[in-house]
Amino acid sequence: MLIDKETRYDRQLRLWATTGQSNLESSHICLINASSTGSEILKNLVLPGIGEFTIIDHRYVSSRDLSGNFFLKHRDLGKGLAEAISVNLNELNTDVKGHSINRNIRAILEEESPEFWDTYNVVIVSEYISGLDILKEILWKKRIPLLIVNTVGFYGSLNLIANEITVIETHDPSRLYDLRIDKPWPELQQFVDSIDLDALDDTDHAHIPYIVIYIKALDSWKQDHNNQAPQNYNEKKQFRKYIESLSRNINLEANFIEASNSIHRALQKTEIPNSIQKLFEKVNILDENLTSSTPIFWIYIKALKRFVELNNYQLPLPGKLPDMASDTTNYVKLQTLYREKAKRDQELFTAEVIRILNALGRSKDEISNESITSFCKNSQLLFVTQGSKKLYTSTLVQELLDNTNESNKENFNTLGIYFSILTFNLFTEKYRRAPSLKDLEFFKMLFIEEFMVSPPVPSAIEATFKETLSHNTRSYHNLSSLMGGVVSQEVLKLATAQYTPLDNLFVFDGVRSISEKWKI
């Protein structure tokens, strides 16, 4: 049966569109450890059509593996674990290329050159592996994001280790619109001036879009207030009253009712957000630091900095309008004005980008119209973060101990879950087996030594240790599936280069059904 992709992927294309989908289809994900959680992660990536995946595991399928893993069949017993899961997952979507490597990760790390990892866009480690520190170093240098996921019993944790993450299409959930009411450009001002509210008949008057009303109202307000927009709560209230007074009947004119309700749009200041201002101050965009290998994102930031210097410290106009009460003609006219200005801004921005690329001897083939448009539309909402390759810091340990004092009465500590999982892996490394409740004293000692905590272990932390050790299964399927879903969401965000990823530690507590996150 021939199935067109647009229909098959319809429900996800509505989230990340064809640009996100083609990024996804050109991504290669590597999973180390063919665990139940790992299989669930890949299931959620194979279904939406990730390009390729590779599973690294040297073990053979045992009946224990079958217990919590849906992507193993009885007849797989005795086969290579990585290969069996890879084949079963591939049934979900034949467009995806599944690979398996039946080798010990430790051996790969010792025998292969770092270039071995170049083919992967994201690497996932599920549960404990030997040689994690070596892998972390390699991927950090190569700027390949590494996700480390762990589940024990009802608990789960996820670390996202990435040198730097930059996102252009963040899909701003705050629904900010940049309307430039306070700083209309000449064409917009001309359009507003061409409308004489008093000369309109009642029907037309009730259909003038609020952008026009705001710009006119703000103009005359400023004339009466030393050229200042409304400053404080009181003035803003007065300004709203003034807008309402411009209406012929504020109970009936839908456009003025809307204008009064959306007053924050009129008072929104056209300025460069702090988060973007900070990017302009980064040393990596100083002229002397730009090179032939500077990521295109930072070239864009450099160009953006020049753009605002040449354009009254205003960012490129996104050009998008919200719906508003209006007749069709005026709305479409406004829409055209905003779009044309956005297009002009994009052209000026492109010129800056090309100028920088030329100076670096780089080709302008590195950029496309789509990526420029997307960057300009999102230039207020860019997400940039610098990560850490550490699994914990002394600050985090301090926070763990501080939390404990406060929540002692309740006898739980969510950060304690994370340290419990870290200690669980340490124990596994040291004794070559998973700890159980009878190992509690060793477990506590290991924790005290590793994280340099002075004994005794606070009772809230000890309680999380006990919970972890009593229910020490690493393949309780509900937790595997839940954490698998969380990790795959993060991979989708990284692979499509859309939406804001985790930054950078997440812990889920399936006993209390809550989660928390931290930045290491």
Place this chain on the structure above:
Amino acid sequence: MSVIIDQRDDSSVLPLLNNIGPYNEVPEEYEAEEAAVALSTTKVLVIGAGGLGCEILKNLALTGFKDIHVIDMDTIDVSNLNRQFLFRPKDVGKSKAEVAAKFIEERIGDKDLKISPYFGKIQDKPLSYYKQFGVVICGLDSVEARRWINATLVSLVDTELNNLIPMIDGGTEGFRGQSRVILPTLMSCYECTLDLITPQTTYPVCTIANTPRLPEHCIEWASVLEWPKMFPGRKFDADDPEQVEWMYQTALARANEFNIEGVTKSLTLGVVKNIIPAIASTNAIIAASCCNEAFKIITNINPILNNYMMYSGDDSIFTYTYAHARRANCPVCGNFAKTFTAQNWWTLERFIEEISSKQEVQMSQPSLTAASRFLYLRNPPHLEESTRPNLSKKLNTLIRGGDELVITDPNLPISLKLTVEFTGPETEPDDVNSSLM
């Protein structure tokens, strides 16, 4: 070598049952053996075999549940394949419940695991059917079906709290979702939180008819105004490519006439089918959370969610867990009537219009009864006929302020109690007529 196996290894679940952790709420009474028996004998009902349902069935089968029932009235569509992993292209058109049940049974390969599918509506089954279950898990995309099962489960509970069947409900949209636990009559029920649901986007008819601005307005014009005009009496079928094409072309022509950009086939489908974006990852998270709660409820191994968890993954990861309070005047689990203020000049018909669209009522075909008389009934036909003249009468001539009304709808096993108070002028104010459409 061939080994005959009739069961999966339970090593992934046993450690959870065999040891009592520090958070177990009933450590004195807890018995590992009892918990294991409860898991393998409790009948679980899964409502919905779609994105959440496929995940729920897999999770239950891998965590020791053996007697699972699943209901779904839908058949498999191509657009399900990006997340409903129990279905293959060859299954398109078949019953979701039946294909899912068969797939799980074959994959798990356990002679003790029984998954009983029902291809039909939840409303087909009698109350006695629902009484057999130990827990009900819903993975539905319909508000109406959730209200129905919620009201049904609440109605089963008697004064001694017999037949108290926990309901676990999940829902997703894009990167977001929520899961919740309802212990009927003890905790806030689905109906208590009806006002939490984001109302479906609607556009005023005058915008659609006279001043379209968005591509959506043009599509609504084609579907709400033009379709009934061109094909009177015929219901639009969004699964028929020819009809979808007509809708798209009609909307596109409208958009071109008004210079509106952005009408596409995908948007047309999205608007007419009210499509909600969906991915496997989010379904996995929410379904697993629901099944984790079911596992804890049945085994008593750890405390259960009290009672609502929101998940959002589009802006980093964020969850919010809280206890939603019961609503005293909830029509399903509460005792008190709600108060509703009507204008003195309203006719019964106007009153019905006003209440049906209220967020906390949401009834499409309400029938109204006052303490002493029927005000308006949709069925049977002879009562509809005899009560129809009331529609044009003023409400304050039919009942008095402070009277209690009972409102029912054939689609919901709910009777909503409403106390009506009157206010305002006796005649309709003039200026409301001077509409600015």
